[in-house]
Amino acid sequence: MLLSGEVERRQASKPEDASHPEFTATLRLHLAQAQTALHSHKRIDRAKGILMQQRGLTEDEAHRLLRKLAMDRGEKLAATAERVIDAHALLGGSGGTP
Secondary structure (H helix, E strand, C coil): CCCHHHHHHHHHHCCCCCCCHHHHHHHHHHHHHHHHHHHHHHHHHHHHHHHHHHHCCCHHHHHHHHHHHHHHHCCCHHHHHHHHHHHHHHCCCCCCCC
């Protein structure tokens, strides 16, 4: 059981205050992770669009193909998406941006 002074000390040391360095660092880390996830999602969607256009696939079929390619190569889905986008650009497709 905690005494009231101990509770106050523990609460004061929690990084819930926006000015607390640990809180700020945690927020920055979460922001960077969210930005990375958003970028990956956009690239995966772009790669699916290329597969849909070039192979006449539905979105689900394109996603399954992309996922299978990634699993066969032992790489992350986003890395495989980048390969599809790069190959498309190399072979004369429209630019690599969504």
